[in-house]
Amino acid sequence: MAKAAGRKIYWIWWGVLSVGVGGYLAAGLLMKSAAGNPWLSPARSMFLPGKTSHGHYQIELACESCHVSPFGGREALQESCERCHGQELKDAVDKHPRSKFTDPRNADRLEKLDALQCVTCHVEHRPEITGSMGVTLARDFCFHCHQDIAKDRPSHEGMAFNTCNSSGCHKFHDNRALYEDFLAKHLDDPAHRARPQLTARDFREVAASWPGYPADRFPLKPLTAADAPAELMQSREIVGDWLATAHAKAGVNCSGCHQAEQEGAAAWVKRPGHKACASCHEAESKGYLAGKHGMRLAEGLAPMTPGRARQPMHAKARATELGCTSCHGAHRFDTKQAAVEACVGCHRDEHTAAYERSPHHALWKKELAGELPPGSGVSCASCHLPRVEHRVPDASAKRTLVQHNQSDNLRPNEKMIRPVCMSCHGLGFSIDALADTRLVRDNFAGKPAKHIQSLDMVARRVKEQAQKRGSGSPASAEQK
């Protein structure tokens, strides 16, 4: 009898435990807030079907970010991809847009490769087949549609189809720095330009007329210490920092950030978040939230920390929560500090470690010392947070924007060529340098050991065409 009662207790315990564990797992899977909940996130992580790629691991527990509808199928997934990456593809003048493949004349190609769906080439949670740029197809996929390329381009005869995507040749989406006429235009570029200089930022000049800029609150008139609230004057360091900023020069008082509309108009916010910055710096904030530093915040998760990163980071920085002020520094907003010290304070990879020994850093030091004009030095931000042209077409507005999505020009790194490298270097040198992984690791201390043939091939073709024109033998004759 006692034995039966003991067994019953075990069964009750088993039942309670089963319900408890099942409930815990179900809560982890089904509750959206589980992604940011320290108790429930381990339960949710058990449902990950495989290791997430380097582009999405920061938000891997926010399953709903990609899987917006449990029964939405591939179309719903496609919408999720386009929500984050659609504009980037448009900006890149995507060479293989969906509209190219919805044309029925390409139905035979679609049967071989469904290019209508991002996940055809970029399958998530499959680390064993994931290559660079998150591509999960065999590298020779160009063959399916371009198998007879050598007929049109005899120079490509014998080239293996797994080399099309090599550095400096072709990219599936973005060929803005690699198309033939662009290469032809830059055949004679020197390795170093005579006057290397990055574009200057110009927000100060255009802010008054910039669409959406709250000029009524911040009339762009310089403020003085007398304008700081009396109760804050006790912190002379903070006031001093603020007075030295572009904020004070543009009429942005303490309340501009600490009582920003987005943070609640009346309430004083001790530590304003990225939304306060976005009230004036909307485009910068958009870039930040799209990049690896800010994508967790964009998905409603706790901020990214170096401790959560897969790349090597300094142990002392592990717990630093990334936000605008983690790099820019509250009150001081020193862009020079944000351009180097903020980066090397966390990142511990070989490329970062080599920066201080690089010619780029030497130029940066000279700029800081006033020995070279602004824009002559090369900081981490010069390349990874580049200054790009930003337009608001409906308002005919244009300015130079610091792209705060530091991944934007790294996928692939040829995207860096035009807005960054070519400010100081020729096209050929830039292509060769980026193709040399060792040189990249050493932070460009030295010359490219690799040479990419694309410019040579274009030079030969230009020469052949010139000869053809000179000999007066129109190609049309061959067609008749």
Place this chain on the structure above:
Amino acid sequence: MKTGITMAVALAAAGWAVVPPAQAQVSYKDMADALHAVMESDRTVYTRMVVNRLQNEEKVIKATEHFKDDKSLPLPAQMFRFGSEMVAEKKMGFSYSLLSLWPVNKQNAPKTAVEKKGLEAVAKDGAKPFYGEETLGKSKYFTAVYADKAVAPACVTCHNDHKDSPRKDFKIGQTMGGVVIRIPMK
């Protein structure tokens, strides 16, 4: 201009969507002819009144393939393609493209048997469209091919001088390619 083309094509397509050809209100052929009338007119207006006037006559701006980099006008063929891509994004059902037996971009050479036959037919007799039916993927299409003629000196000079053009002896009024319109059949 591009908006004009897109709106006209979208309006025509909307009419088709509301009154399906299967109900014998508008035949596939009539619908294709109507779509083409809009496309051809807008295309001619852009070529003559924008590109040819500003580039060839007034010489104030050029039309080039890399118009963003060059800060120039899009080529008439690009204008047409951008409109076609925008229509594709609207998922209206029908599609259209500009193809040629002598394409600058080799991807615009005929691929299907109907395309080839149609382009050859309109090259011989530009006044008479070519109509056919074909099955692509798992769908059946009514396919119409219309001659695309050189309507201005800009067409001829650009194609004859282009490094990738396989034919360099075009003359004004000649057929340079064809507009291919496909309507899914029910």
